[in-house]
Amino acid sequence: MCAQNNRNKLVCVVGPTAAGKTKLAVDIALAFGGEVVSADSMQIYRGMDIGTAKPSPEEMRGVPHHMIDVADPNEDYSAARFGDEAGTVIDDVLERGKLPVIAGGTGFYIGAVLNPDGFAPRPENDEIRKELQKLADAKGVDAVFEILKREDPESAEKIDKNNLKRVIRAIEIYRTCGMTRAEFLSSRPSEKRRNTIMIGLNVVPRERLYERINLRVDDMMARGLLNEVRALLENGVRENGTAMQAIGYKELVPAIRGETDIGTAVALIKQRSRNYAKRQLTWFKRDAGTVWFEHTGGNDFEKTIEIIKKYIKDKLQEE
RNA sequence: AGGGGUAUAGCUCAGCUGGUAGAGCGGCGGUCUCCAAAACCGCAUGCCGAGGGUUCGAUCCCUUCUGCCCCUG
Numbered sequence: 267m268c269a270q271n272n273r274n275k276l277v278c279v280v281g282p283t284a285a286g287k288t289k290l291a292v293d294i295a296l297a298f299g300g301e302v303v304s305a306d307s308m309q310i311y312r313g314m315d316i317g318t319a320k321p322s323p324e325e326m327r328g329v330p331h332h333m334i335d336v337a338d339p340n341e342d343y344s345a346a347r348f349g350d351e352a353g354t355v356i357d358d359v360l361e362r363g364k365l366p367v368i369a370g371g372t373g374f375y376i377g378a379v380l381n382p383d384g385f386a387p388r389p390e391n392d393e394i395r396k397e398l399q400k401l402a403d404a405k406g407v408d409a410v411f412e413i414l415k416r417e418d419p420e421s422a423e424k425i426d427k428n429n430l431k432r433v434i435r436a437i438e439i440y441r442t443c444g445m446t447r448a449e450f451l452s453s454r455p456s457e458k459r460r461n462t463i464m465i466g467l468n469v470v471p472r473e474r475l476y477e478r479i480n481l482r483v484d485d486m487m488a489r490g491l492l493n494e495v496r497a498l499l500e501n502g503v504r505e506n507g508t509a510m511q512a513i514g515y516k517e518l519v520p521a522i523r524g525e526t527d528i529g530t531a532v533a534l535i536k537q538r539s540r541n542y543a544k545r546q547l548t549w550f551k552r553d554a555g556t557v558w559f560e561h562t563g564g565n566d567f568e569k570t571i572e573i574i575k576k577y578i579k580d581k582l583q584e585e
Numbered sequence: 586a587g588g589g590g591u592a593u594a595g596c597u598c599a600g601c602u603g604g605u606a607g608a609g610c611g612g613c614g615g616u617c618u619c620c621a622a623a624a625c626c627g628c629a630u631g632c633c634g635a636g637g638g639u640u641c642g643a644u645c646c647c648u649u650c651u652g653c654c655c656c657u658g
Contacts, residue, residue, distance in 0.1 A: 283622080306622085307620095307621060307622065307623085308622055317622095318622085342620065343619095343620085344619040344620065344621095345618080345619055345620085345621070346618090346619035347619070348619090349619085371622080372621065372622075373617085373621080374617075374618080374619095374621050374623090375621080377617095377618070378618080378619080381618080389619095390619065424616095425625090426616085426624095426625055426626060428624090428625060428626080429616090429617090429624060429625040429626085430624075430625090431620070431621090431623080431624050431625085432617080432624075432625080435618095435619080447618095451618065454618090507620090508620055508621090508622095508623080511620080511621090511622065511623060512622050513622045514622080515622090516622090537611080538622075539622080541611095541622095542622055544613085544614090545615095545621090545622090545623095546622090548614080548615060548616080548617095549616095549617075549621095552616095552617095
């Protein structure tokens with residue numbers, strides 16, 4: 267069952283957290299001679315293993331994994347940077363005649379690799395961001411939104427005034443390249459989407475998925491998540507950085523400080539993970555090209571994997 | 586056992602002197618083109634503990650019962 271990947275195709279496994287993407291990706295890689303490319307905004311950080319459910323060497327089963335442990339927790343990573351770096355990795359895997367298997371839960375990052383031109387060029391200007399942020403702190407989000415209404419009224423219609431991040435970004439685009447956001451987006455090269463076999467993996471019904479999430483959080487705690495967070499803090503990882511926004515980490519910090527008890531923190535981690543899973547589902551369901559496969563988290567998972575492998579085999583043979 | 590308090594959405598509680606109810610959290614749905622495990626938006630919660638009474642009308646007043654909490658013994 268080792269089809270040759272000579273058409274620059276790649277497989278992408280998406281789905282909510284705890285659905286089994288890691289295992290599926292390795293199974294696929296093993297079956298078709300592939301390498302896994304993680305598309306996860308938190309697994310990129312070194313020192314964050316348990317809480318991000320990073321695959322262990324055993325779980326990797328000899329399959330090369332990329333885009334894991336590529337950044338320091340104090341770095342500010344971004345979707346654009348991921349798009350560049352993962353894109354390079356994918357091209358490299360393809361050149362070696364292997365099948366890239368993208369697996370991950372960060373839809374935004376997946377978009378950044380799959381539509382490489384959609385993210386570049388990308389004007390940026392930290393000064394503008396900081397200035398606007400300062401204005402927001404001093405006079406509130408409305409003050410910043412007023413600027414957007416004046417400079418790019420079209421975007422102001424689309425972006426909610428409370429969504430400061432996006433409001434700032436739109437103003438940043440307008441000021442750095444003299445175009446409105448809409449003009450800027452359409453000015454870039456048309457999106458050359460990579461030739462991707464999109465696989466959606468989900469656990470059904472929803473309660474089963476949530477059960478799995480809850481159990482996995484308990485398992486993470488049992489395996490020492492608390493110490494992992496402690497170690498990060500001791501190593502001086504910034505608490506307001508992107509890395510420490512990860513679910514499972516930000517909730518445990520107050521527990522370590524004794525400001526809240528562990529039980530409360532764990533319950534919150536479970537809840538936030540469930541909310542996150544829902545957001546992932548919402549994101550991934552938008553892509554009409556994704557073919558979904560469901561399992562109940564029981565014995566049927568193996569059968570589902572076989573079905574998926576068969577599906578991929580057919581797809582790889584198509585012209 | 587006696588005295589006091591309380592009973593309203595899954596949870597914590599609002600509801601001025603009677604006109605069939607709201608906030609937060611959670612839940613559900615959605616948005617997303619360099620912070621995305623982030624940020625943001627929308628929707629619905631309900632025999633207002635049970636029975637009786639007063640009233641045109643009771644979540645609100647009276648009464649009985651039940652549950653819970655506190656005090657005294």
